[in-house]
Amino acid sequence: MKHSPWNWINPELTELQTTTLLKYKAGEEQLSALFGLKKGFTVTKCCNRNWEKEMAPGKKGILERLNAGEVVIGDGGFVFALEKRGYVKAGPWTPESAVTHPEAVRQLHREFLRAGANVMQTFTFYASDDKLENRGQNLKLTGVQINEAACDLAREVANEGDALVAGGVCQTPSYLSCKSETEVKAIFKKQLDVFLKKNVDFLIAEYFEHVEEAEWAVKVLKTSGKPVAACMCIGPDGDMHGISPGECAVRLVKAGAQIVGVNCHFDPMTCVKAVKMMKEGVEKAGLKAHYMVQPLAYHTPDCSCQGFIDLPEFPFGLEPRILTRWDMHKYAREAFNAGIRFIGGCCGFEPYHIRAVAEELATERGCLPAASEKHGNWGAGLEMHTKPWVRARARRDYWETLKPASGRPLCPSLSLPDGWGVTKGHTDLLQQKEATSKDQLKQLFDRTKNQ
Numbered sequence: 001m002k003h004s005p006w007n008w009i010n011p012e013l014t015e016l017q018t019t020t021l022l023k024y025k026a027g028e029e030q031l032s033a034l035f036g037l038k039k040g041f042t043v044t045k046c047c048n049r050n051w052e053k054e055m056a057p058g059k060k061g062i063l064e065r066l067n068a069g070e071v072v073i074g075d076g077g078f079v080f081a082l083e084k085r086g087y088v089k090a091g092p093w094t095p096e097s098a099v100t101h102p103e104a105v106r107q108l109h110r111e112f113l114r115a116g117a118n119v120m121q122t123f124t125f126y127a128s129d130d131k132l133e134n135r136g137q138n139l140k141l142t143g144v145q146i147n148e149a150a151c152d153l154a155r156e157v158a159n160e161g162d163a164l165v166a167g168g169v170c171q172t173p174s175y176l177s178c179k180s181e182t183e184v185k186a187i188f189k190k191q192l193d194v195f196l197k198k199n200v201d202f203l204i205a206e207y208f209e210h211v212e213e214a215e216w217a218v219k220v221l222k223t224s225g226k227p228v229a230a231c232m233c234i235g236p237d238g239d240m241h242g243i244s245p246g247e248c249a250v251r252l253v254k255a256g257a258q259i260v261g262v263n264c265h266f267d268p269m270t271c272v273k274a275v276k277m278m279k280e281g282v283e284k285a286g287l288k289a290h291y292m293v294q295p296l297a298y299h300t301p302d303c304s305c306q307g308f309i310d311l312p313e314f315p316f317g318l319e320p321r322i323l324t325r326w327d328m329h330k331y332a333r334e335a336f337n338a339g340i341r342f343i344g345g346c347c348g349f350e351p352y353h354i355r356a357v358a359e360e361l362a363t364e365r366g367c368l369p370a371a372s373e374k375h376g377n378w379g380a381g382l383e384m385h386t387k388p389w390v391r392a393r394a395r396r397d398y399w400e401t402l403k404p405a406s407g408r409p410l411c412p413s414l415s416l417p418d419g420w421g422v423t424k425g426h427t428d429l430l431q432q433k434e435a436t437s438k439d440q441l442k443q444l445f446d447r448t449k450n451q
């Protein structure tokens with residue numbers, strides 16, 4: 001029998017009854033009353049059931065969850081994960097594979113859902129018209145086509161479990177090239193129109209290096225009436241103009257964001273530190289907000305304010321810096337203890353990293369993700385291993401205290417990051433439609449030699 005939330009609760013339920021319930025958008029309370037479910041039982045407590053498409057109306061919204069103090073787990077960074085799988089080109093980093101390879105995008109959503117994610121972010125990073133024209137894709141796909149396809153994929157998978165769909169926008173080449181506030185806002189509005197047509201559950205403005213542009217994005221998204229989250233891609237040093245995390249957060253809350261935080265650019269502990277500074281700033285200003293964090297899955301202790309983009313290993317040699325699943329346990333606990341309740345990941349995160357976050361917070365969330373069936377807490381599955389010395393690793397204190405080797409005897413433990421110090425307004429950063437010419441590239445290569 002096909003599973004739906006309704007016939008899973010009561011297998012006798014007919015299709016007509018199901019349709020009637022859907023028509024009246026029965027919520028959990030009504031369902032409990034109708035089917036005499038135990039007190040305290042809620043449908044959303046059962047993670048990753050194979051629910052019908054129409055479940056969304058009965059789900060709790062993002063603010064409802066955060067207001068109730070629930071932990072919300074985010075997904076990982078699609079651009080990096082799909083680049084490694086061969087569906088995104090590094091450089092442009094644009095998401096046209098939502099149209100050209102929907103099966104790859106759908107599968108990654110499913111893996112994050114199975115790992116415990118409660119949020120399916122639309123794969124719309126750099127899907128603004130100006131970026132698509134500016135960087136690369138020659139398929140003649142419109143921004144609308146890509147954004148619509150991404151919304152459909154996120155919704156399809158979100159409806160298979162307890163996840164919400166978040167429409168995402170990020171920084172634009174128009175801002176870097178000093179276009180006006182009106183022009184930049186019009187770019188965000190085009191993406192928002194698609195998100196509204198596709199009825200996403202909430203909105204995220206993420207990956208902003210300049211708080212001014214993030215404020216513009218929040219103000220546009222706010223016009224929709226849907227909940228808005230805003231993330232800067234900054235560390236404790238603040239944005240590219242040196243504006244502190246605390247001040248950035250205050251400005252974003254004043255612009256209308258109900259959830260603020262940071263994503264990308266830095267390792268988990270650095271990002272948590274930056275969000276703590278945001279929280280202090282917001283509280284000091286007498287304002288209120290919820291907090292989120294979606295860091296890199298790479299160790300970046302050597303980064304300065306531009307984050308991992310300055311690292312010599314960016315973007316094709318970062319693997320030795322990847323966090324283990326056990327590092328993710330520590331991250332999840334640190335974020336939770338800091339009062340952050342929307343905890344996810346960005347570049348470098350694979351589904352097993354999110355599963356580790358979900359396993360660390362299993363008690364607080366009241367459930368384990370479906371993917372934990374194939375894991376076992378703290379290495380418990382190794383009890384079944386053939387070799388006795390590996391069976392001896394089936395315990396928490398082994399994995400919790402492990403110091404992993406990189407396997408590279410001559411590797412430095414830290415790198416010397418680039419530090420060109422260019423930002424908005426600098427000629428080097430003006431964005432052009434044409435591919436970078438050989439002459440322009442030579443100038444850049446020469447400058448690298450002189451650094």
Ligand SMILES: [Zn+2]
Nearest residue numbers: 077264346347
């Ligand atoms: Zn990222």
